[in-house]
Amino acid sequence: xxxxxILKISPNAQVSVNADDINQITWHNGTTPISKADIEAQLPIxxxxxxxxxxxxxRNKLLADTDYLALSDNTISDAMKAYRQxxxxxxxxxxxxxxxxxxxxxxxx
Numbered sequence: 001x002x003x004x005x006i007l008k009i010s011p012n013a014q015v016s017v018n019a020d021d022i023n024q025i026t027w028h029n030g031t032t033p034i035s036k037a038d039i040e041a042q043l044p045i046x047x048x049x050x051x052x053x054x055x056x057x058x059r060n061k062l063l064a065d066t067d068y069l070a071l072s073d074n075t076i077s078d079a080m081k082a083y084r085q086x087x088x089x090x091x092x093x094x095x096x097x098x099x100x101x102x103x104x105x106x107x108x109x
Contacts, residue, residue, distance in 0.1 A: 005042035079109035
């Protein structure tokens with residue numbers, strides 16, 4: 001996670017981090033070191049990004065599982081429409097890792 005935080009600040013940074021330990025960063029090829037405080041400030045953002053990526057992956061699988069119902073030769077029920085819309089809306093307004101982890105997926109009709 002430390003490497004991801006560094007790359008958020010400096011996308012071209014060449015760095016290695018031992019055991020994801022902020023005290024064991026090696027800067028390579030003339031990369032300007034970034035302060036520990038700046039890196040630590042990025043950690044909640046990286047945590048949120050990772051949690052959102054996981055949430056979207058789960059959501060996308062649930063949507064994919066019902067995609068066949070939305071084909072033109074099927075009649076999709078209002079309950080299924082609502083379920084699929086709830087899945088698409090599930091990431092709205094989430095701003096912290098804790099909010100993402102508290103998400104409850106809708107029940108498939």
